Each structure stands twice: as structure tokens, then as C-alpha cells.
Amino acid sequence: MPDLPVLPPLSALRAFHAAARFGRFRDAATALGITESGISHQVRKLEDWLSVRLFERSGPRIKLTSDGERYYAAIDPAFGEIRAATEALRTPAGRNRVSLTLPASLATYWLIPRLDGLEKACPGIDLELVTTSRLIDLKREGVDLAIRYGGGQWPDVTVRRLMPEQLVPVARPGFVAAVEARDPAGTLAAKRLIMHTHYPQQWAEWAAANGHPPPALAGALRFSSTDQILAAAAQGLGIAIGARPMVDQMLEARSLVAPFDGPRGDSGASYFLAWPKDLKPTVAAGKVARWLETQAMRDL
Amino acid sequence: MPDLPVLPPLSALRAFHAAARFGRFRDAATALGITESGISHQVRKLEDWLSVRLFERSGPRIKLTSDGERYYAAIDPAFGEIRAATEALRTPAGRNRVSLTLPASLATYWLIPRLDGLEKACPGIDLELVTTSRLIDLKREGVDLAIRYGGGQWPDVTVRRLMPEQLVPVARPGFVAAVEARDPAGTLAAKRLIMHTHYPQQWAEWAAANGHPPPALAGALRFSSTDQILAAAAQGLGIAIGARPMVDQMLEARSLVAPFDGPRGDSGASYFLAWPKDLKPTVAAGKVARWLETQAMRDL
DNA sequence: TGTAAGCTTGAATCAAATTCATGGTTCGGG
DNA sequence: CCCGAACCATGAATTTGATTCAAGCTTACA
DSSP states (O other): OOOOOOOOOHHHHHHHHHHHHHSSHHHHHHHHTSOHHHHHHHHHHHHHHHTSOOEEEETTEEEEOHHHHHHHHHHHHHHHHHHHHHHHHHSHHHHTEEEEEEOHHHIIIIIHHHHHHHHHHSTTOEEEEEEOSSOOOHHHHTOOEEEEEESSOOTTEEEEEEEEEEEEEEBOTTSSOHHHHTOHHHHHHHSOEEEETTOTTHHHHHHHHTTOOOOOOTTOEEESSHHHHHHHHHTTSOEEEEEETTTHHHHHTTSSBOOOOSOOEEEEEEEEEEEETTSOOOHHHHHHHHHHHHHHHHTO | OOOOOOOOOHHHHHHHHHHHHHSSHHHHHHHHTSOHHHHHHHHHHHHHHHTSOOEEEETTEEEEOHHHHHHHHHHHHHHHHHHHHHHHHHSHHHHTEEEEEEOHHHIIIIIHHHHHHHHHHSTTOEEEEEEOSSOOOHHHHTOOEEEEEESSOOTTEEEEEEEEEEEEEEBOTTSSOHHHHTOHHHHHHHSOEEEETTOTTHHHHHHHHTTOOOOOOTTOEEESSHHHHHHHHHTTSOEEEEEETTTHHHHHTTSSBOOOOSOOEEEEEEEEEEEETTSOOOHHHHHHHHHHHHHHHHTO
């Protein structure tokens, strides 16, 4: 049986935390609902236990030593985590909080436009969006749900397929003339293309799925964010390879059009809903998950 | 005066933490050096305080409820942080630990080759390298020192300039013939170039500093990591724009050569040593900082 | 120089953590 | 089917340790 780490006396630590935060024992005492003397005793106890001086005392003024500063900076987040976790478990508001991590582009172009529907479907839900590109450890970071992009194979998470990503060339209305639209391969060779730096294969995939030769990308405009790509296409800078469902909104609003008919290229990857394998989602998270699934269905 | 967050009874929390970790009260009790009964009372107290059931009890077996699992996952890191911070402050070993964050390429090509010198200069130092590209919050993440790349203007940190980044075209020995080397502009137009996706301006900067027209990058090989760029150049795939001091090792080993003489292009950016503004570095961190500065001097 | 503000100290008190002794539940083996 | 082993629960007793109280120091500043 592994030994448990040695922890300092925790109530002494709490007293030190308050004292360091306020910079004076008196205020710390008031905040904790005890007396100055209590703080003084507890801080002293912690210092003895650590054999390290945490405060410089010079009469009525105290000041953190540099060890004290460092220690405070290191333990402060821990208290924050405990408080947050406790509040989430204990308060009714916390129980309605659902944190969802998803790619920024999907948040902007797919989720946010639908978000007022969520309030109707699950009243009272308090959704927290975490848009980050890296694959975070859901359980460690306390995230309830994730929408991830890829093949659906990740360790330690349960996944459900939400929707495939479908590729479709898009451009500003009128950028591709009606006659040109009948010759996709020729048009792509003639016009400037726009591509995503991180997904350089998208054009080739679309071309392959539609029986065209892969277009030359030498002079293509490159961006590393979907925002910029769609904005550039809408400005008439070229033809972009857009991904459904992200471009749906702009196609409906006709700020972009899909000039070429025909089957859409399925990029092979999909968006998946994921949550930590060994954690049953909360009631609130379950509702959000179901709502996300119905929204995804509608787009197919 | 802001109110302090309401925290659960901390010793009850510690008991729960141990119980959840071992999955049985008996082992938790042994680990904490108290009796089963103590754990039982404390866990019950926490459950009452939270008004949430944390364990399912069915006779001699207990099991975390899903609330309990979630709560444990959320508080466990906090205990880890407290333990780590305490150990670093309290143990002699911890006081010699210095964590340094720096770009991965600088770690690989500049720091690591010099690392045995550090042991001689500062015996007993226990250096922890954190290679990450994002600009982390040093104080929050408990990092003592950082080497950052850029203009030297960052909030909340004290910086000292370490060394400028100098650009220099590099290639496999023999890839550029002696006669070609006398006509850099022509050679760059004729040969394939290698560039870093994230720093597309490097070639233009070098060219400007040396009075050449900016080379065309349309057909250039693009990589998003310095590793790959230098490996590609060493393979004879093209001419790369390397950055001193990263390429120094490979130039010395003659796995790469700098075919063009003349002034090197200073990229304008430099590497800076940084630490949290309001935290005095530890003695150990101070030693490492001084050693890094002397190493940087030598390269100029 | 005196006084107010604020921390310290040590003894006394009180609350909380822990133990002890006992009882109850489940599970597996004979 | 029953018994014993393994484990957790419970409540009263006890011990630990957190907190207060009252008095004393130290420093800043008027």
C-alpha cells in the first residue's frame, strides 16, 4: 500500500493562506471569523512544522518572506480548486454547470448560432465553453464534455459520433461565374485557392472524392485559422475549402456560396462527443449531450 | 475586505481523499495513521457538510458515488500541489530544484549540449526542463525561470537579454558549390528553400540584412518544427534558414555548413531570460540564471 | 514622547478529531 | 444453510489541537 504524502497541518495552512492573501493577520482573522491570536498561533505552527520563516515581522507590520511568497503562490491555486469543486457539488447553481470543450471554429460557426435553442431545451443550464486546440485531460481539468475532431479513437474517453466533417469549396457569390462552375478542375487551376495551414490535405481530399486531379497549391493563400479562411473567401480573395457544418451559416446567409455541385467530399474525420470513460455524466451534462446529438442529426 | 471562500472542513476532506484513493477506509486509516473509525466519522462529517453522498456503502464494501468520483477527481490535484509545494520548501532536495521553461528547439540544440557544464558550475542543482511553446504564467505554474523568444516586452516578468537570434542559411556540405556561393541571390533562386511555417518572414529578413532581393518561397519546403528543418537541410533537401545559436552544434560537427559568407542577419528578436517580477529567485535559480548568462556570452 | 495599531505570548477554554468497544452487514466456504 | 472473516457504523469517552483571553511588545507617526 503506497504511503500517502506528508501534508502540512491543513488548518494552519488555511490560516497562512488568508494571512498571505490579506497581508495582515487582523484581516485574515476577520475573514476566517477568528481572532488575530488564532492566526498568529497557526502561522507560527506552520512555520515550525516547515522549519521555514514565512513572514518577516517588524512590530505591527508583517511582510511575506520570499519563501513565503513562493509558497503562497504555489498553494493558492489549490485552495481555489477545492473551493470551485466544493461549490459545484454543493450549490444548486453548480449542479447546472456544464463545461464543454470544443474546437474554436466549431464553437463560433456551429454551436454559438444554436445556443439560444439550448436554453429552450434545457432551461437553467449554465454552459461554460472552453475552446482550446490541445487535447486536454477531461477528468483532470474537470471538463464534463468535449467535442473532438478526428477518427474517434482516444484513450480514457467514451465517444459518440456526432457528425462527419464534409468538405465543400466556397467562394464569394459571383466569384465563380456560372459557366466556370461547370468545369471545377479548370476553375480551381485558374483561380487563387485558400487553404488551412494545419490541414493541407483538404483540397486533395475533396478533389479525390469528386474525381478531379489534386489542385496545385503553390500559390495558395494560407491561414492557420478557420476564421481567417472564411473571411478571406467572403472578401473575394479566392476559393476556400470549407467544412460543413461550419460553413452552413455563411452559405445560408449567402455571404458565401458553394459554386460546384456534385457530391461533397467526406473528409474521413468526424466530430465526436466525448466524456471521461469512468465518470457518469451529471444530469445536466447528460441533457446537454442529448441536445448536441439532436442538433447534429438535423444537419445531416 | 473581500470575503474568503467557504471551504469544507479540511481534515474531513483529507480523510475523504485518502478513502477515495484507496477505495477502502481501512487502508486510508493506515495511511493516515489513524483508525477506521476516524475515517468513517470524518467522511460522514464531510457528507453531512456537503449534503451529498460520496460513498455507496453496502456492508463491507464501499464504492464512490458518481458525485464522489467527480469530487475526488477535482480535489486530488489540489492535494498534489500542496504536497509538491511543501516538499519543495521543506526538503533540501526541493531547494535545489529549478524549473526552467524554454522553446523546445533551444532546449535540444543549445541547452542540452551544454548541460554537463551546469553540473560542474552548480553542483547538486536539480534542473527540470519544461518545453512548451505557449507563454505560461510562470508564477501560477511554479516555474522559476523562463527563456522566452521575442522582443523582450512581457508583463509581470523581469527580463534580461540573453542573446540575439541570428539567421544564417545552412545546407548539407557540398550542396552549394564554391562557385555558387559567390552569388547568393542566384543560388537561392535556383535551389529549393526550406522554411519554418511559423516564421515565414525569416528568409526575407536575412535577404534584406544582406542586400539581396527576398527569395521566392512558392516552392519552398515547409516544416513547423526546427528539428525537421535542420534534418531536411542535413539530408540535402534544400537550403534552410537556420538560427544561431541553434545551428552552432551542427555547423561545428559539419553536418551542416553555412555556404554564404558575409554579415549574418539579426532577426530582431532575441532570447531573454525571465522570471516573475515580484518573486526573488531562489538561490538555486539565481545560480542557474547566472550560468545561462555566461553561456550566452560565449556564443556572441 | 506618547499613543494607536497590530502582532505575540502563554494559560485557559472549548471544539474537533480520534479512539475504543461494540454492533451490523455482506460474502464466501464448509 | 450457517458460520466466520472482513469491513464499515455508531456513540460515548478521550485526547488533540484550535481558539480565545488578557496582557505585553514593537514600531510608526503625530
